[in-house]
Amino acid sequence: MPADNEATTTQQGERAKAAVAALSTAEQVPGGSKPDPILVADNVVRTFGGLKAVDVDHLEIQRGSITALIGPNGAGKTTCFNLLTGFDKPDTGTWQFNGDEISKLAPHRVARRGMVRTFQLTKSLARMTVLENLRLGAKDQKGEHLWASVLPFLWRDQEQSVTERADELLEHFNLVRVRDDYAGSLSGGQRKLLEMARALMVGPEMVMLDEPMAGVNPRLRQSLNEHIRGLRETGMTVVFVEHDMDVVRDVSDWVVVMAQGQIVAEGPPQEVMAQQSVIDAYLGAHHDAPLTEAEEEAQLEAVQEQLAQESEEGTQ
Amino acid sequence: MDWGSIISQTLSALIGWEVVAYSLAAMGLNIHFGYTGLLNFGQAGFMAVGAYGVAMGISTFGLSLGMAVLFAIAFTILLALLLGIPTLRLRADYLAIVTIATGEILRLFFRSATLSEWTGGSDGLQGNPLFTQQFKNLNPYGGPLDVGPIFLTQHILWVITVGWVLVALGILVTWLLMRSPWGRVIKGIREDEEAVRSLGKNVFAYKMQSLIIGGLFGAAAGVIIALAASSANPDNFAPQYTFFAYTVLLLGGAARVFGPVVGAVIFVGALVFVDAILKGAMSDGLIPTWVMDGDQVGQVRFILIGLVLMLLMIFRPQGIFGDKKELQLDAR
Known part of the structure; x- marks a missing residue:
């Protein structure tokens, strides 16, 4: 269907532009407000024993956008997903979907409201x-x-x-x-596609994809990218957890960075990834303070290399 | 050896009440385990509730046969609810532990001396003419069945007529359920209940429905046993009967509509056949007494059957009707 493809490409541009334009007015601070949020969460806390796995003061997700949730391992991204979709119960916290309180709902009721998730380990x-x-x-x-x-x-x-x-x-x-x-x-990649397609059968307004690229070969990765962008074109809101920074840069309109359960940064992908707080989140603050400017630059390079390496490791 | 008698016994057993009872019990487990993935190890408990529901309904509470059947059904549903509400939210293995315990609690409850006024205690409910009389009165057959090598008494003939009608109905219901969207949700729960939940299905409600339906099959098996034996005896509902029913299910092939019936025919047929052969060989003095004596036939047949079952599971792990490809799928 070449004609169809063309139509989607032009439309894709429009929806993507619309999302970027809408988000350009959003505050680039953790928990910043958005012009038209579909999901608003407040004071969400989940502890496991003494560990605060999730501790989010405020989070808004812009309607019709693709939001990436990133952060180092153990940052609480998946726990956050589990909480928002009802698969786990928080210690405290409330959140509204389309203005309706859904924080007390069982997972199947959350799905019926139009917020459907997929899983990190594919559940075909x-x-x-x-x-x-x-x-x-x-x-x-x-x-x-x-x-x-x-x-x-x-x-x-x-x-x-x-x-x-x-x-x-x-x-x-x-x-x-x-x-x-x-x-x-099916192969791992096909399972990811199947899971995404199955989630769409529910007719959701918002899809939450937990590491959609994990275990997917590079060729299929490209087509998955396009499918995710395609979801936005049909008017859906997408939130996804991802380790591959290239994918995040390619696909997302907005990035939320978590570390140790908290949101440490928010903003468009290019800006966010350059932020000191994000680099700190991945490598730890004051890991070793530079003595000279030249050293600082060398360190920055090393950090970027490491980031690239990490994303590569995530690929494999 | 009297081959005529051996063949006669075996053929009569193939359509007998034990095959019916094991079929029904295994059909229940097929719903629970084969389709829904619920590891119910307390099927004997459901069977006991069915048997005692009818027997106590008539003998102890003086209900009519029809009312007693309804009483047994209500009792079974109540048991499934009691069992399911606390456990169905938990992981599968917890259900297994709780159900095997519940089966034993029920058996010991029916067996207890304190309650023997109502349950008959360890002797079971028997001898009371009320219990099976109403059922016998409905018997349309004028006499026993004696066709060729097959011989069935008038009473057993009537029991298995009702029994096979129940089996046929059960097969029809299972088939209808499992080809429907309801069955699709049920099978989805077996594969991964979290995934089904994420698609907006109330997994708990579906598991409960499955537990009740499979439990009713088990109860029907219990009723057949009670009617055939004209007694509700607690020892007929010991845990091994649950495992026999599982054997029957896996033998025929889990999650296959006809699996339980074929499994039951093979299992009971083999038991009766080996038993008859061993007894014949013993009386002919073909087996020296240092190998086994006459009292050990009952145990030795289980050893032999167990051996055959092990071989079957090694060389045909999917059962008679199963699909080996399905078994080898990577269930990630």
């Missing part, structure tokens, strides 16, 4: 076909009620439309070839 349903995986995602299926399930005439039409939508997504994510294969037979 191995002994079900790819198609069945996708069909499972569809919301409000009549045949999912126990009594209706034994009366096929009640749900057959709906099943038909669900299958059509699933087939469209399979087409879009290049999974048509494996439509009837067991999901357990």
Whole structure:
């Protein structure tokens, strides 16, 4: 579909520009306010024993944008995801999605409200076909009620439309070839695609992707990038956790940096990555203070190299 | 050796009440374990509740047969709820621990001397004419079945008629459920419940429904046992019967609609056949007494069957109907 592709490319530009334009007025400070937030969180704290895994004073996510959540290992990114989607319960904290309080909701209710997540370790349903995986995602299926399930005439039409939508997504994510294969037979990258497609079956307003690139080969990585950008074009809000800085730079409109459970920096990707607080977050503050300006520069170079190396390691 | 008698016994057993009971019990486990991934090790408890629900309903509380069946169903649902509410939120292995304990608690409860006025204690509920009389009165058969090598008494014939109708219904219901979107959610929960939760499904409610449906199959098995034996005896619901039912399930192939029935036919058929052969060989003096004596036939047949089962699991781990490819899938 070359015509289609063209249309999306131009549109892509528009949506991306719109997101960047909207965020240009946002404050570049941790917990800064956004012009049109879809998600607003306050005082979210989660402790494991003596460790404060997440300690977020305030966070806003701009509607229709792609926000990257980055930070060193153990910064609390995944815990933060788990809390916001109801998979973990916070010690304190409230957050609103589209203005509705959802901080007390069970995970399946959060998903039904339109906030759907994926997982760091892909959760493909191995002994079900790819198609069945996708069909499972569809919301409000009549045949999912126990009594209706034994009366096929009640749900057959709906099943038909669900299958059509699933087939469209399979087409879009290049999974048509494996439509009837067991999901357990897919490669790591295909599983990531499947999980993303399955999340879209729910018809979410906001998708939370936990390390969508982990374990994906470089070629598929490129196409995943495009799929993530594509989500924004359909009007969705995307939040994703990622270690690969190239991906973050390529894809995101806004970056939130976490370290030791707290948000230490926020802003557009280029600006944020140059910030001292971000480098400190990754390497520790005052790791060794430079004596001269030349030394400082040498250190900066070393740091950048290390960052690049780290992102490479994340790739493998 | 009397081959005629051995064949007759085996063939009669293939359609007998034990096959029916094991089929039903394993069909319940198929719903629990095969499709939903719930490790229920307390199926014997559900069977006991079914058997005692009907037996106590009639003998102790003086209900009619129909009311007693409803009483047993209500009792089973109550048990599933009691069992499920605290445990279904936990990881799978906790359910296994709790269910095996619950099965034993129930057996010891029905067995206890204190309650023997109501439950019959360790002797079970028997001898009371009320218990099976109503069921016997409904028997449409005029006499026993004696066709070729197959012989079944009038009572057993009626029990297994009802039993096989239940099995057929169970197969139909399982098939209908598992091809529906409901079944898709259930299978999704088996694969990864977090993923299903993330797609907006109320996993707890689905697991509870599964526990109740599978439990009702188990209860039906218990009712068949009680009717066939004309007694509800606590020792018929010892934990090993749960494991026999699991054996039957894995033998036929888990998550296959016909798996439990075929597994039950093979399991019971093999037990009866080996038993008859061993007894025949003993009476002919073919087995020297230093190998085994006549009292050990019951144990030795289980040793032999166990050996065959081990070989089967090694060379055909997916069971009769299973798909080996499915088993080898990397369940990441």
